[in-house]
Amino acid sequence: MNPFRIEAIQPGQPFCDRLDELARLLGHAESFQNVMLSSPRRYGKTSLALRVQDELRKDGWGCMRVDFFGVDSVEDVARRIGRGLIQALDARESLLGKGKRFLRGLTAFRPVFSLEESGPSVSVQRIPETLRPADLLANTLDDLAGVVKTAGFKLHVVFDEFQEITRLGDSGQIEGIMRAAIQGQDAAYLFLGSRRGVLRAMFNERKRPLFQSALPMALGPLPAPDAAAFLVEQFAKGGKRIATDDATALCAMVECYPYYVQRLAAEVFQMSAKQVTADDLRAGLRAVIGAERYGYQAVLSGLTPRQTKILRTIARTPPTELQGAAFVAHAGAPASSIAQTAKKLLEEDIIEKPETAPWRVVDPVFAQWLREM
Ligand SMILES: Nc1ncnc2c1ncn2[C@@H]1O[C@H](COP(=O)(O)OP(=O)(O)OP(=O)(O)O)[C@@H](O)[C@H]1O
């Protein structure tokens, strides 16, 4: 069986490193310190949050997780939180059993129990009352606060892809309602997000409601030696061998980007004989680029020709300054418009400017594809 996984990794499954981050996140939860954890896409935020909650659950915490990806309205924000709360309560102590005591306090959503083929399941239904969506959200968060007060256990809340609420027109209002609800609670919130600039702005800008309400933390690429050791071990588990040098080379090819380490390793595992060779690595990378191209094309189709041109220019000749003469000449756009054109690329976290290095495309394999097209 192929030992490499590209979906979020469940606790108990092989996971590389992140022990430090795990310990820090657990420590912050214990002291009810809210945290904002940002990283590029597919760096392992969700996998790490699942591990945090798995540990906390063993210590008796109630844990809820809400994913805001694709959220379409304030009502939808409320519904997702309501559902997260009810499912968390039901998992902690059955809402048909001991947890029944919570039902009285709910004012926004109530559970609906059903028997599916896969077993009993709980979904939610709005408690009928005509409310403005903002009030529904406020009530939902009041319900959450009420649970925190009376539960008798600690509550850990993960808000995943939290920056997605800024795509809604009334994001400022939502942030305001959330700030009021979460402050001073005996609960720990972990905000996760991948459009880093957008997420950080929510917590770092003085005029935003959530200003300084969570401690910023960033997840970096995997440490190279740990990632290589992880690969050696996983290949062995799957009954194949990879030399440490080749494992190191594999990680370097994808700049230790967590998802691509697994993605490329899965491909190499698939195509190699008992012993991995350098040719397998090259062929594996070709296969990954080929398979991922639809995703890359989708990114480009969301960009204007000017944005595409800037992106490709950054991939080919990483500039230290976007306004510099050399870059302006390469990009073929007036210096005055480059910042504006690049704004969207920054917001979507497609490009970045590390403090001590030139501008770059965040996704190293996407960058490679752009260089080759
Ligand atoms: N510590 C790790 N060890 C091994 N693989 C990892 C690790 N972290 C992430 N990965 C790989 O990255 C993939 C993405 O992980 P995950 O979904 O948790 O990331 P994410 O940051 O939440 O991504 P998204 O931005 O898509 O929500 C995993 O399926 C796995 O292949």
Ligand SMILES: [Mg+2]
């Ligand atoms: Mg995720």
